[in-house]
Amino acid sequence: MATYHGNVTSMAPSGPETAAAPVIRTIGLPELHRALQRGWEDFKAVPSHAIILCIIYPVLGLMLARAVHGYSVLPLLFPLAAGFALLGPFAALGLYEMSRRRERGEQATAWDALEVVRSPSFGAMIGLGVLLLALFVTWVATAQAIYIAAFGYAGATGVSDFAERVLTTSQGWWLIVVGCGVGFLFALVALCISVVSFPLMLDRHAGAGDAMVTSLRAVARNPVPMAAWGLIVAVLLVAGSIPLFIGLAVVLPVLGHATWHLYRRAIDTSGCPRAKFRDATRPRRYAADFPASLFK
Numbered sequence: 001m002a003t004y005h006g007n008v009t010s011m012a013p014s015g016p017e018t019a020a021a022p023v024i025r026t027i028g029l030p031e032l033h034r035a036l037q038r039g040w041e042d043f044k045a046v047p048s049h050a051i052i053l054c055i056i057y058p059v060l061g062l063m064l065a066r067a068v069h070g071y072s073v074l075p076l077l078f079p080l081a082a083g084f085a086l087l088g089p090f091a092a093l094g095l096y097e098m099s100r101r102r103e104r105g106e107q108a109t110a111w112d113a114l115e116v117v118r119s120p121s122f123g124a125m126i127g128l129g130v131l132l133l134a135l136f137v138t139w140v141a142t143a144q145a146i147y148i149a150a151f152g153y154a155g156a157t158g159v160s161d162f163a164e165r166v167l168t169t170s171q172g173w174w175l176i177v178v179g180c181g182v183g184f185l186f187a188l189v190a191l192c193i194s195v196v197s198f199p200l201m202l203d204r205h206a207g208a209g210d211a212m213v214t215s216l217r218a219v220a221r222n223p224v225p226m227a228a229w230g231l232i233v234a235v236l237l238v239a240g241s242i243p244l245f246i247g248l249a250v251v252l253p254v255l256g257h258a259t260w261h262l263y264r265r266a267i268d269t270s271g272c273p274r275a276k277f278r279d280a281t282r283p284r285r286y287a288a289d290f291p292a293s294l295f296k
Contacts, residue, residue: 022200022214023268024221031265032229039258042099043250046108075151075162079143079179081241085187085233086136088252089194090129095256096199103264121201124208128197131208132190139186143179150175191230192219199263218266229262 094113101108116122150171166172196218197211206214219226233255240251 022204022206024214024218025266025268027222027225027266029225029228032225032232032262035258035261035265036232036254038261039099039254039256042095042102042108042257042260043254045102046098047253075147076140076144079140079183081245082183082187082237083136083139084241084248084252085237086139086190087129087132088233088237088255089190089198089259090125090132092252092256092259093125093198093202095253096202096260099257099260100199100203103260116202119202120205121207121211124206124211125198125201128194128201128208128211132194135186135190139183142182142186146179146182147175150178187230187234191226192216195219195226195229195259196263196267199260200267200269203263204269214267222266 093116097113097116098108101112106112116125119125151165166175193212193215195215197208197215200206200211200214201208236251236255237248240247240249
C-alpha cells in the first residue's frame with residue numbers, strides 16, 4: 001500500500017476526543033501530476049470496467065444533444081454538459097473503490113466497484129449526492145434565467161442561429177461573461193465541499209458533515225493546488241465533451257481514479273478508524289426495510 005508524506009496541519013485542537021481526526025497535508029502542483037498519473041495507471045489496469053461504469057455519460061450526452069436540437073432548448077446544452085462537473089464526485093464512487101482496492105493489492109473489477117453500497121457511510125454518500133444534485137438543478141435553472149434575461153423567451157431556430165446570437169451580439173457576450181462567472185461560483189462550491197469528501201467517506205467511517213468540513217479545510221490549506229485541480233477538471237471535461245461526448249468515457253474514469261489519489265496525498269487518515277464494510281452474507285433485506293436499511 002502506498003504511503004504519502006508531506007507537511008500536515010491538524011483539523012482541530014489536540015485531545016483524546018480528536019485524536020482520530022483527519023489531518024490535512026500541504027501539497028503542491030507536482031502532487032496533482034502524480035495523482036493524474038496514477039489515475040491513468042488505474043484506468044489502464046481496468047479500462048473496460050471503467051468505460052462500462054462511465055458509458056452512461058457519453059450516451060446521455062448524445063441523447064441530450066439530440067433532444068436539445070429537436071425541441072428548441074439549445075441554450076441549455078452547455079449548462080447541462082457543464083453540470084457533469086457538479087455531479088462527477090458522486091458518480092465516481094465506484095472508481096474510488098477500484099482505486100482503493102488496487103492500492104491495497106486487492107482485486108479490482110466492475111463488480112467490486114459495486115461494493116460501495118456496503119460502506120457504513122453509504123447513507124451519508126447518498127445525502128451528499130442529493131446535495132450536489134440540488135446544486136446541479138439550481139445551476140440549470142439559473143443558467144436558463146440568465147439566457148432569458150439576455151434574449152427573452154424566444155427559442156433559437158437551430159445551431160447556427162444560436163451561435164450567431166451568442167457570438168455576434170452584445171447580449172451574447174453579456175451571456176457568456178455572466179454565465180461563465182455564475183457557473184464558476186457553482187463549480188467552486190461543488191469543489192470546496194466534495195473534492196475529498198466521497199473518498200474520505202469510502203475510506204473511513206465519516207459522516208457527510210465531517211467529510212465536507214475536511215474538504216473545505218483541504219481547499220483552505222491548499223488554495224492554489226485545489227484551484228489548479230478545478231481548472232484541470234474543467235479543461236479535461238471540455239476536451240472530452242467536444243467529440244460528441246465520447247471522450248468522457250476516458251476522461252471521467254481517469255479523473256475519478258485521480259481524485260482518489262489526490263485524496264490520499266492531501267489527507268492523512270492514519271489515526272482514523274478504517275471503514276468496515278458490511279458482511280456480504282448479511283441476512284436478506286426486504287422492500288419494507290427501505291430506505292432505513294441504507295443506514296444500518
